[in-house]
Amino acid sequence: MIKALKVRLYPDESQKILLEKHFGSCRFVYNHFLDIRNKYYAEHRKDRKKGLTVFDTMKMLTSLKKEKVWLNEINSQSLQHSLVELDKAFRSFFKKNTDYPNFRSKKDNQYFIVSSGFKKDGKKLIIPKFTEGIGYRDGSPIPENIKQIVVARDVDRYFASIHYESDDETHKGRGxxxxxxxxxxxxxxxxxxxxxxxxxxxKREKRLKRQQKKLSRKVKGSENRNRQIVRVQKIxxxxxxxxxxxxxxxxxxxxxxxxxxxxxxxxxxxxxxxxxxxxxxxxxxxxxxxxxxxxxxxxxxxxxxxxxxxxxxxxxxxxxxxxxxxxxxxxxxxxxxxxxxxxxxxxxxxxxxxxxxxxxxxxxxxxxxxxxxxxxxxxxxxxxxxxxx
Ligand SMILES: [Zn+2]
Structure with missing residues (x-):
């Protein structure tokens, strides 16, 4: 069964910039191809050809990247995912399940999807284009069989929803x-x-107590005290x-x-x-x-x-x-x-x-x-x- 785990991310300043570029570029690609599909749909709706396929748009994305070079900074899977999502929105509309697809706004939820190439490295989550790995909240074990990660921003906080295949069986009724x-x-x-x-x-807890006592005896503002603070922090x-x-x-x-x-x-x-x-x-x-x-x-x-x-x-x-x-x-x-x-x-x-x-x-x-x-x-x-x- 597929399960989801949401973890808080702690990107550094340069990673924040790259995350924002991902949000913006995925939104740009979505809107760019929505515009193209709109026009196509308007021209062809009478002859019952309903629209472009996701593969048509993926081919067009490749040429768009030659024109808009800044798109190459972005994980190409994430850009392609925007096209998949756009296609889903159209299909749902064709089945009369939802309204005609809308443009995405900066005010909407900011997110992008990564479907492969992620790794966990200690307390960092490595996703393509973020070679250093992004720190995440400790205490949340990153599961093994990750299928997809949705990276999102909520005001000034960043999160990753990790969708993974779980072999956990139900334990209801067990001992x-x-x-x-x-x-x-x-x-x-x-x-x-x-x-x-x-x-x-x-042992370390005892050491911590000793070092904390030492710290309390150091003169405030002294070089000695600063060194001791670091020592205590490390323990x-x-x-x-x-x-x-x-x-x-x-x-x-x-x-x-x-x-x-x-x-x-x-x-x-x-x-x-x-x-x-x-x-x-x-x-x-x-x-x-x-x-x-x-x-x-x-x-x-x-x-x-x-x-x-x-x-x-x-x-x-x-x-x-x-x-x-x-x-x-x-x-x-x-x-x-x-x-x-x-x-x-x-x-x-x-x-x-x-x-x-x-x-x-x-x-x-x-x-x-x-x-x-x-x-x-x-x-x-x-x-x-x-x-x-
Ligand atoms: Zn008794």
Missing amino acids: IIGIDIGIKSFLTTSDGLKIEPLNALR HQKIRDMRTDFGHKVSTAIAKHYGTVVIEDLNVQGMQRNHHPAKSIADQGWYQFRKMIEYKLQWRDAEIVEIGRFDPSSKICSRCGNTKHELKLSDRVYHCDACGLTMDRDLNAAINIRNIGLIKVGKGIPELTPVESATAAELSKGGLRVATL
Whole structure:
């Protein structure tokens, strides 16, 4: 199935100029050939020849480019696409589906279409004529099987709508999973998967704190301070990259296997644990992960169910429902005095989260499902620290 993903583009100044030239030239070509087709249509409408074909106009475009040399600065596919669109407008008119085609105005939506020759290069999207690649918003993974890209401007912002062939099947009706988010562990799932934060990321976070402290001691306006600012920025950047990569690996592995993911409301979680020093850092990673998993589930018609603060997931026994009031944050194992259940604390919480989610979506609580071993294998292959409980 063909799906679309819209990403924000961040062109530099010279790229902006070239983008504007593309918008303008595609509009010019459309209007130029609309004029030609208008005349042809007016002359021939009586003898039932309805108009020029798209191939006629493409041939004419080749000679037009010799006359208007500036058109050679523009990706020729995009110019040809204007002709295809013009042809579509005429066909639709001939079928009496739409009115006679209109000229395009500068006030209309500005866009052009690229149908091949694109590549992704790190955080840049390379399209023909833009050899350096245009930066795009981080956090949006560019899909593999791109069929077409529509580049558009909305006032002063640029976007690319990426149309791609997706082999995602629908996950509606697939299994349900509860996720407990943590500080010690990144997350624990209700089927017993524990994912640890990256050691390398932790190290960098510590380094960031050290360097930030150093920065606060530097004299304002000094050369020393400027150098330190750059140092801090670079660590920030590295942390962002690592966190994004980590988030993608984990969210993809989970979204691939489930139809419903139950998760606690993040703000509430933060409020309950805000005495913890690692909170803000953990929260940033979580917020991003939450977004990633949400759109990856959407791709597959899967759903995310959020549960709120009145569901004390960590204190309830997932087997008998007894509430343990004296559970401390340092207690890593949950032991139920009523039924004797002894279980990893986060796993117990994750099972409760899933069960509350099941009630929310109107299903009963099923038997415990076995560990999704495919997910675990995939993540450890990606270099992540994974344990099955
Ligand atoms: Zn119990």
